[in-house]
Amino acid sequence: MSKNRFGVDTDGRLVVLGGGESGVGAAILGKVKGMDVFLSDMGEISSKYKAMLDSYSIPYEEGKHTEDEILDADVVVKSPGIPPCAPMVAKIFAKGIPVVSEIEFAGGFTDSRMICITGSNGKTTTTLLTYHVLREAGIDAGLAGNVGKSLALQVAVDPHPVYVIELSSFQLENMYQFKADVAVIMNITPDHMDRYDHKMENYVAAKFRILQNQTPDDAFIYWQDDSVILDKIAEVNPDGRRLPFGIERKPESAAWTENEDVCFSTTEERWDIPRTGLSLPGRHNLYNSMAAGLIASVMKVSPDSIRRSLSDFKAVEHRLEYVATVDGVRYVNDSKATNVDSTWYALESMTTPTVLILGGKDKGNDYSQIEDFVKDKVKTIVCMGLHNEKLLDFFTGKVPVIADTHSLADALAACREYAVAGDTVLLSPCCASFDLFKSYEDRGDRFKAAVKAMV
Structure with missing residues (x-):
């Protein structure tokens, strides 16, 4: 045997x-x-x-x-x-x-280095950005998990010495002996509460499975200002070497901002990059770039190579993706925003009056997290879903106009009615796509096609 x-x-x-x-x-x-x-x-x-x-x-x-x-x-x-x-x-x-899980099964047949990235938001961009940095540095890395090809398939027919893997909480549930050489938790905010008996502690525990089996020789990268992460760290005391990142420098910080620079300090090296040198705008992408920079430093990529790659990376599809300008109105596809925190970051980046498209399969969302931004920046909410009752109940009276629609065509018709030149129409639904669409990609693709047909 x-x-x-x-x-x-x-x-x-x-x-x-x-x-x-x-x-x-x-x-x-x-x-x-x-x-x-x-x-x-x-x-x-x-x-x-x-x-x-x-x-x-x-x-x-x-x-x-x-x-x-x-x-x-x-x-x-x-x-x-x-x-x-x-x-x-x-x-x-x-x-x-x-x-x-497939990841656990594949891990039993390889001793390649595993860079594993999870979080409620930002994990896809961080994974793709890290993969880009490593490949540009000449590292033979495979891309797996929620993006790229199946890890198991690559181990079987196209093996690599390093894998960059995006992991959801669902994937982590059935992982036991697998070990991440570099584990990254971008953030933890309520998501998939219907899967976890509406108990935040169950969801957090699933995310923290990414740290199981780590040793002091492994690295643990995380956002230093996430209280959920910090509380869980205090509880479980993970073994991996800790490399936290955040806006302000703290004694334990491995990445932070200083004046107009993003600074990195690990046991491998100390280096920096001008914030204007990052290709991806917005605070959420600053965090993504910090995490990718720390991973690359741990992997001994030179600072010059990291700077080049962080400056020329192309944005992820369906994440604050500019689509077109129609009658002076900018249309932005943020279909990947399937939870409230993602929409928070999207709204934070808005600088013009916004017509916001919300709706889909609610996963136990708490919309109070975006209430202040909505009151500040949103002139109209267009609900797009089969069941908009919860959105209508929460946001009615908090914006000048709220529309109830049940198809993409009707939602865009409402947007054209209420948006004027200088406004932004933002598809950032807060919800899963499965009521009207096959996936968030399908939702984003159909939104883009419909907008471009309006030009």
Whole structure:
């Protein structure tokens, strides 16, 4: 009997639940390593992923879960989108079959260095920015997690010595022996409360799983002004070397602002960059750049190389993305803002009167966090969703105009009615997209297409 570094029997049976990017990647890795693999998806598997499974002769099913096939597993890799309370998952747990994430499964087959980034906001930009800095410095890094390709697939067919991985709380739930050589927590604000029994402590605990198994030789990078993070650090006392960042310099700061510069100080090096040299504007992007700069310093990238990369990085799609100007009105796509904190940062960056599009699947949001910015900067709120009652109840009377719409076309019609030259129409929904759209990308793409059709 042979086992991988996490003790998984490579002669055993692997069952994968979910036929998306992570699930198919895990199935291929299992197959390449000699396991008996079966994949099951309650929904429809895309033709792209069916072709990949067929090319490796991996049996699969869609539109159902065959209980006998699944409960015969030695280990199950579960898609992060499947909640732990799902009936089939409950049966797997009841039988004592180990359930792991794709990231955990892949980690058992590689000793590459892992740079792992989480947070309620900013993690995608920070991940892509870090990947850009490392690649520009000549480091052979792979991009994985919520962006890039499946980590498991890369470990199977396109291995790299370093991986930059964006991790959601869902992915972290089923990680146990995996270790982040560099762990980053950008911030923690209420999100996915419906997944965590509406208990903030459950969500925080899931995020802090990114630190499990770290040693003093590993690095822990975090925002020094997040009270939730600081309270949890005091509780768990993580082992990784701490490198906090923030606007003001504190005795423990590893990155801070000083006059017009962003300063970095680690055991590796002390260096700085003019704030005007950062390609990404706004306070939230300052934090993203600080985190990426610290990661690169830990990875021994030269300051000159980091400066170049921080200055020429292109903004992330669907995050404060300028779309077009129509009749003198600027349209901005911030569809990636699926929680209140993301919209807070978007509103903070607004310098013109704003028509704000909110709405979608509410995840237990507390809209009081953006109330002051809304009163200050927003002239009209356009609600866009199937169920806008909570938004209407909270914001009615707090802005001059609030519109109730139930489609993208109606929402944009309302925006055209209320916006005048010099205004900004900001799609920053605060909510998940799943009531009217397939994903936040679908929402953003359709918004951009509709706006450009208006030009």
